[in-house]
Amino acid sequence: MENHIFSNSNFDPLRRYNYLFDEISYLYHEAAVKMGLSESEMNILYTICNFGESCPLNKICKLSGMNKQTINSAIRKMEQADIVYLEAIDGKSKKVCLTEVGKELVSKTVLRLMKIENDIYASWPEEDLETYLKLMERFSDSFKEKIKEL
DSSP states (O other), X not given: OTTSTTTTSOOOHHHHHHXXXXXXXXXXXXXXXXXXXXXXXXXXXXXXXXXXXXXXHXXXXXXXXXXXXXXXXXXXXXXXTTSEEEEESSSSOEEEEEOHHHHHHHHHTHHHHHHHHHHHHHHSOHHHHHHHHHHHHHHHHHHHHHHHTO
């Protein structure tokens, strides 16, 4: 923590959280740029990798935090580059699937990033990791409930 501006300060938890969230978001942006991807491409490919080699389009919309127009634009660009293709799930739903080119790309980009993340988590004591994940789940569940009240 000694490298952060909020170390040993009296800043409230929300400001500290927001600063750290923004800093981490910026680092993911930097990682995408260094690997030759746009932030939206990285987010889409990362979300797909969490599901395997394909992911329902509605899940990408929900989990990536990006708006549908941005997602659709990025997917069209990735389709043209033969990175992904769309496949019908049922009458209305589609899933986004990795092509062979896409699989090669994610092995050079997203999977490298996921390895970095896993290495970091593996370096933490197990009880710290479990505490961190439980607190994230608790925050997420509470936030979800509070958003319903808006």
